[in-house]
Amino acid sequence: EAGVTQSPTHLIKTRGQQATLRCSPISGHTSVYWYQQALGLGLQFLLWYDEGEERNRGNFPPRFSGRQFPNYSSELNVNALELEDSALYLCASSWGTCGTTDTQYFGPGTRLTVL
Amino acid sequence: AQTVTQSQPEMSVQEAETVTLSCTYDTSESDYYLFWYKQPPSRQMILVIRQEAYKQQNATENRFSVNFQKAAKSFSLKISDSQLGDAAMYFCALSGGYQKVTFGIGTKLQVIP
Numbered sequence: 251e252a253g254v255t256q257s258p259t260h261l262i263k264t265r266g267q268q269a270t271l272r273c274s275p276i277s278g279h280t281s282v283y284w285y286q287q288a289l290g291l292g293l294q295f296l297l298w299y300d301e302g303e304e305r306n307r308g309n310f311p312p313r314f315s316g317r318q319f320p321n322y323s324s325e326l327n328v329n330a331l332e333l334e335d336s337a338l339y340l341c342a343s344s345w346g347t348c349g350t351t352d353t354q355y356f357g358p359g360t361r362l363t364v365l
Numbered sequence: 366a367q368t369v370t371q372s373q374p375e376m377s378v379q380e381a382e383t384v385t386l387s388c389t390y391d392t393s394e395s396d397y398y399l400f401w402y403k404q405p406p407s408r409q410m411i412l413v414i415r416q417e418a419y420k421q422q423n424a425t426e427n428r429f430s431v432n433f434q435k436a437a438k439s440f441s442l443k444i445s446d447s448q449l450g451d452a453a454m455y456f457c458a459l460s461g462g463y464q465k466v467t468f469g470i471g472t473k474l475q476v477i478p
Contacts, residue, residue: 292470306464350460351398356410
């Protein structure tokens with residue numbers, strides 16, 4: 251069974267640009283979560299999608315947005331990039347049957363560097 | 366709001382020994398779940414163990430077990446017979462109200478041969 255995949259592995263952008271990160275969940279999973287993992291800050295919850303709808307978002311500005319496609323894959327967009335957006339962005343998926351109490355399966359992450 | 370606190374940034378353990386990682390949390394929800402996730406160096410994060418708050422019995426998974434103290438809002442992870450492959454960042458996480466997951470900042474575990 252294929253795990254959660256994310257692309258690209260690394261992404262280098264300059265301040266003010268836009269970044270698009272992609273995630274493919276495990277087959278059969280309907281929920282996708284996005285997290286930001288900055289050094290020393292643990293995982294910060296960004297967004298949760300289930301069945302194509304945004305179910306919840308963390309304390310991030312509106313320039314962090316995303317969507318979930320009919321095949322349950324997801325995209326995270328970060329507009330007007332700032333230096334402090336440099337981090338590892340993790341995607342996770344779950345069955346979606348019990349909301350966020352489901353076990354989450356994580357992808358390898360996308361390392362975003364903003365210069 | 367829910368919070369998760371891991372007060373040990375780094376821990377070390379001798380191979381084959383036992384180590385306990387601490388986690389405290391706070392939530393206003395009566396129904397919630399607690400997790401320990403492991404993130405090995407340059408590898409994907411995986412679930413170690415999961416505990417449902419309404420269950421009195423502490424969860425166990427092979428060499429991994431938890432000490433869940435609901436009244437004290439404490440959820441520690443015990444690793445027995447530590448192995449070199451246990452070296453990783455360990456994150457405690459809390460999900461309450463089925464709407465959000467909050468992670469602690471992690472504990473880096475070093476296993477000494």
